[in-house]
Amino acid sequence: MVSASFVSETMSSMEDEKYPEKGTCILVVAAQENVRKILQEATIMAGYQCVVAASGLEVLDQLSENSIDIVITDIKMPLMDGLELTTQILDRFDANVIVMAGFTDNYTFEEIITRGASELILKPVYIPELYMRIRRVLRETTLLRERNSAMQKLRDSERRYQAMSITDGLTKLFNSRQFYNVFHTEIERSRRYDHPLTILMLDNDDFKKYNDTYGHFEGDKVLIRFAEIIQNCFASERFGLPLWGRGVCSDPARYNWRTGCDCSRARPDSITKRGFCARLRRKHPSHR
Numbered sequence: 367m368v369s370a371s372f373v374s375e376t377m378s379s380m381e382d383e384k385y386p387e388k389g390t391c392i393l394v395v396a397a398q399e400n401v402r403k404i405l406q407e408a409t410i411m412a413g414y415q416c417v418v419a420a421s422g423l424e425v426l427d428q429l430s431e432n433s434i435d436i437v438i439t440d441i442k443m444p445l446m447d448g449l450e451l452t453t454q455i456l457d458r459f460d461a462n463v464i465v466m467a468g469f470t471d472n473y474t475f476e477e478i479i480t481r482g483a484s485e486l487i488l489k490p491v492y493i494p495e496l497y498m499r500i501r502r503v504l505r506e507t508t509l510l511r512e513r514n515s516a517m518q519k520l521r522d523s524e525r526r527y528q529a530m531s532i533t534d535g536l537t538k539l540f541n542s543r544q545f546y547n548v549f550h551t552e553i554e555r556s557r558r559y560d561h562p563l564t565i566l567m568l569d570n571d572d573f574k575k576y577n578d579t580y581g582h583f584e585g586d587k588v589l590i591r592f593a594e595i596i597q598n599c600f601a602s603e604r605f606g607l608p609l610w611g612r613g614v615c616s617d618p619a620r621y622n623w624r625t626g627c628d629c630s631r632a633r634p635d636s637i638t639k640r641g642f643c644a645r646l647r648r649k650h651p652s653h654r
Contacts, residue, residue, distance in 0.1 A: 391415040396440040422446030429459045441467040456482040537593035
């Protein structure tokens with residue numbers, strides 16, 4: 367049974383209190399109608415939204431259709447007891463579970479918490495204690511989400527700074543530091559497997575003349591466009607690396623190591639002088 371005598375006196379002492387969790391939705395599930403009614407009235411008077419269910423199956427249906435923050439469930443119910451319901455909720459939904467159990471129920475606190483319940487409250491339910499446990503669960507959930515968000519931001523920041531440390535800011539290709547790291551690795555790989563290592567060197571002809579004629583801003587556009595073409599010509603696993611802002615070095619041998627020189631002889635049209643100029647004109651038609 368639930369101690370309904372505490373509801374009115376508890377509410378009168380809580381009228382002036384502020385609850386930041388008032389948007390919280392609570393689902394009360396119990397086989398006894400009077401228990402559902404009293405708990406629903408108590409949670410609504412505390413400022414929470416509340417819906418009820420008479421069985422575990424009804425709970426699963428409501429969780430599929432509505433956003434529920436906390437499920438308060440009796441441990442003894444027909445068809446599906448509170449522990450089995452707790453397991454299914456945690457497997458399928460993002461909701462916390464508070465289990466109600468009596469002194470005579472053959473369940474231990476350890477067993478209930480091990481199954482995933484956030485809290486255990488003993489019957490008859492003392493309403494102020496129920497409020498306290500609801501607020502504690504909501505507070506812990508908020509802290510957990512804030513911690514997970516902070517950890518994700520930290521991981522994103524680490525990945526971003528790591529990428530910045532090995533990437534050229536203008537062309538977004540790997541910088542010389544990463545080139546030497548990869549180069550040493552590829553040399554060791556070549557020695558280990560006894561296959562040739564091919565280095566393809568590319569250079570922008572007359573880049574200085576173009577840069578002096580149109581200015582550094584337009585020269586940067588050429589480097590950026592040149593880097594884009596390099597990235598499009600080679601698979602993402604190959605390494606395109608700008609060296610000293612002029613040349614670009616790529617290692618195509620990993621894909622054709624038996625005849626590595628064939629990669630440079632093939633010279634895709636997009637990176638030959640004619641192909642590159644055509645692509646550059648499409649990007650900047652005013653510059654001939």
